[in-house]
Amino acid sequence: xxxxxxxxxxxxxQYISNGTGETFEVINPATGQVSxxxxxxxxxxxxxxxxxxxxxxxxxxxxxxxxxxxxLLKAVALLRExxxxxAAVEVLDTGKPWQEASVVDVxxxxxxxxxxxSIAPSIEGNQQQVGDDFYYTRREPLGICAGIGAWNYPIxxxxxxxxxxxxxxxxxxxxxxxxxxxxxxxxxxxxxxxxVPKGVFNVLQGDGRVGAWLTNHDDIAKVSFTGEVGxxxxxxxxxxxxxxxxxxxxxxxxxxxxFDDVDIENAVSAAMLANxxxxxxxxxxxxxxxxxQDIYPQFIKSLVERTEQNIVCGDPMNPDTNFGxxxxxxxxxxxxxxxxxxxxxxxTLLTGGKALHPENSPHGFFIAPTIFTDCTDEMTLSKEExxxxxxxxxxxxxxxxxxxxxxxxxxxxxxxxxxxxxxxxHRVTHQLEAGICWINAYGPxxxxxxxxxxxxSGVGRENGSETLKSxxxxxxxxxxxxxxxxxx
Numbered sequence: 001x002x003x004x005x006x007x008x009x010x011x012x013x014q015y016i017s018n019g020t021g022e023t024f025e026v027i028n029p030a031t032g033q034v035s036x037x038x039x040x041x042x043x044x045x046x047x048x049x050x051x052x053x054x055x056x057x058x059x060x061x062x063x064x065x066x067x068x069x070x071x072l073l074k075a076v077a078l079l080r081e082x083x084x085x086x087a088a089v090e091v092l093d094t095g096k097p098w099q100e101a102s103v104v105d106v107x108x109x110x111x112x113x114x115x116x117x118s119i120a121p122s123i124e125g126n127q128q129q130v131g132d133d134f135y136y137t138r139r140e141p142l143g144i145c146a147g148i149g150a151w152n153y154p155i156x157x158x159x160x161x162x163x164x165x166x167x168x169x170x171x172x173x174x175x176x177x178x179x180x181x182x183x184x185x186x187x188x189x190x191x192x193x194x195x196v197p198k199g200v201f202n203v204l205q206g207d208g209r210v211g212a213w214l215t216n217h218d219d220i221a222k223v224s225f226t227g228e229v230g231x232x233x234x235x236x237x238x239x240x241x242x243x244x245x246x247x248x249x250x251x252x253x254x255x256x257x258x259f260d261d262v263d264i265e266n267a268v269s270a271a272m273l274a275n276x277x278x279x280x281x282x283x284x285x286x287x288x289x290x291x292x293q294d295i296y297p298q299f300i301k302s303l304v305e306r307t308e309q310n311i312v313c314g315d316p317m318n319p320d321t322n323f324g325x326x327x328x329x330x331x332x333x334x335x336x337x338x339x340x341x342x343x344x345x346x347x348t349l350l351t352g353g354k355a356l357h358p359e360n361s362p363h364g365f366f367i368a369p370t371i372f373t374d375c376t377d378e379m380t381l382s383k384e385e386x387x388x389x390x391x392x393x394x395x396x397x398x399x400x401x402x403x404x405x406x407x408x409x410x411x412x413x414x415x416x417x418x419x420x421x422x423x424x425x426h427r428v429t430h431q432l433e434a435g436i437c438w439i440n441a442y443g444p445x446x447x448x449x450x451x452x453x454x455x456x457s458g459v460g461r462e463n464g465s466e467t468l469k470s471x472x473x474x475x476x477x478x479x480x481x482x483x484x485x486x487x488x
Contacts (some may be wrong), residue, residue: 005036009205010188012052013198018042024178029315029325030094030364038181041204044224045377049202050194051455053144056199061141065121072117073169075194079110079159086095086186088317089157093180095122095365096278096324097316107153107161108302108447109187112463113167115447120167121466123472128172133481139472140221141169142245142424143221146214148235149176151327152281154183159460161224162201163447168471171200173220175210179327191270211235218242222471225249226283229411229456236459247460247470249283249452251385252403252413253408254434256286256442257396259292259419265410266440268302269420271391275443276311279324280335280389286442286449288382289393290402294397300373303393304351307369314358325364326388332365335388342381345420347392348373377405385411399428412454416442435461 006023010013010246023037041049060068087101094101117358125137147161158174165172173334176184184203191201208231215223215238222245225235232250239246255276258267274286289297309422316324327331332355339353352370357363360477367389375382375392382392396402415434419425425439445451450464460470 004034005076007036007038007185007205009039009041009049010185010203011045011049012055012202014193016045016048016327024092024179024181024205027328028092029327030092030361032329032363032365035092038178038205040206041210044060046204046210046213049173050144050217052199052202053112053173054199054219055211056197057141057143059197060166060171060200063169065167065169068169069121069168069407072163073086073114074116075190075196076110076114078105078190078194078358079106079113082190083107086155088181089182089186091316091324093154093182094152094278095316095327096281096319097150097324098319099322099473100278105153105156108445111154111447112156112160112453113163113226114411115463116163116167116468120468123168123468125474128436130167130478133479135476135478138475138477139168139468140475142473143170145170145471146217146220147172147174148211148214148225150225150228151173151177151180151183152278152283154180155432157226158184158187161226162191164202164254164462164467164471165222165224166196168468173202173204173236175204175214176205178205179209183207187291187319194423202414208479212238215244216241217240220244222246224462232458242435245470247452247462249462250413250452250456250458251387251411252283252285252457253288253383253385253409253411254284254286254414255288255290255402255432256414256416257402257406257418257419257428258292258299259417259424260292261420262295262418264295264298264302266346268306270416270442272306275391276307276389277328277443279367280369281327281387282443284384284436284443284445285388286414286416288406289387289391289397290406292402293395293397302391304371307371311369311372312401313356313366313368315360318360323369323389324365325361328363331387332367333366335386335390338384338386338388338390342372342375342379342390344394345381346374346452347379347381349424350375352389377408383409399424401436403428403431403457407431410456413457414438439443473487
């Protein structure tokens with residue numbers, strides 16, 4: 001154990017010790033072994049991060065938007081230059097395949113920073129004549145923002161949260177998941193190397209207690225949280241005590257609706273992508289697959305064949321692997337428990353449903369891609385977010401029926417519609433209660449597009465120009481052009 005690398009918290013452009021040596025372990029999901037240790041942020045470190053952020057905000061917010069943009073674009077170039085190195089960190093921390101991380105995680109994070117760095121200089125207010133007087137508005141930064149990340153896309157989420165915040169002149173204290181802490185560390189190093197002033201992006205390590213400390217701190221102006229619904233409720237309640245701004249992307253139980261006029265192989269590709277990408281650990285995954293009755297037999301036949309033949313499970317760093325390990329032993333067991341519940345409630349297990357022990361990673365937290373049929377809307381499989389490679393296939397007769405059933409959930413993050421009838425595609429999509437909808441596609445989230453959920457799936461949006469508004473506050477300035485009239 002003593003030979004393991006120990007990482008510290010990143011504050012004011014450098015790593016600092018907590019002074020006590022208190023650490024937590026980080027496990028490699030593909031091996032089940034401890035990869036490294038990380039020092040937990042204690043009160044001393046937390047306060048240092050706040051003091052640093054205050055100092056960083058003074059310097060950063062005084063810069064012009066163009067100046068900030070130039071620095072952030074340097075960070076983008078560095079992220080792209082170090083893509084493979086950073087992707088390898090994500091693979092080792094998350095268990096996802098190199099195939100994915102090398103082309104998605106760092107790339108989409110850099111895209112977001114590039115997008116916001118490019119459009120932030122165009123933020124402007126307005127001017128309006130009011131009689132002989134006039135007023136104008138300014139958009140000003142909020143101050144210190146807290147970002148709380150999830151473990152499935154560590155560096156991407158850190159980029160998505162920091163990009164609009166920093167582009168608008170704010171600073172950010174970021175707390176990554178304790179299960180995947182390195183991505184945010186490396187992003188902090190790159191920001192510093194690019195010329196971002198000290199204190200503008202600090203990284204604090206630890207469990208939910210660190211997140212709670214940030215959420216409750218009076219000097220934090222905004223909290224952006226990605227995670228599960230229960231924690232999101234606690235974050236929002238805590239933020240309300242000091243009227244903080246809140247952005248949250250929470251869980252999903254998203255429908256993927258497949259009508260009978262589709263190219264079946266294309267629809268099967270979408271269903272597999274929407275359930276087995278990142279071994280099912282994606283909040284937008286379309287885990288309720290609704291298939292119109294006429295094509296159900298053919299769809300299922302192809303789906304099972306391709307799942308059993310095309311999935312390559314094993315060492316995530318192997319370039320041939322396309323299906324990785326779940327994040328932890330506990331989560332691995334949680335997903336297996338859901339599979340047993342599905343069987344007990346009467347769903348038919350077509351394939352998968354068991355732990356896997358591939359030869360090149362026998363001790364990792366792997367579960368075979370799992371497909372259930374004969375599912376009903378009332379089953380636990382159809383109602384609760386599993387966050388693993390478990391697909392529930394349901395059938396439907398007509399459009400009205402599937403829209404009603406698709407919306408019968410307290411969650412509303414995403415949805416997908418596959419059909420060749422363009423009018424039906426838009427008609428159905430416009431009725432779906434989901435913040436992200438795909439037509440004849442599933443999963444793309446370009447930096448230009450706002451993403452977030454309806455109902456219990458979140459508050460606010462990430463990415464897209466709309467997000468700039470949530471990282472600025474508007475100031476109205478009234479200008480009197482004549483003598484003041486007073487009754488006194």
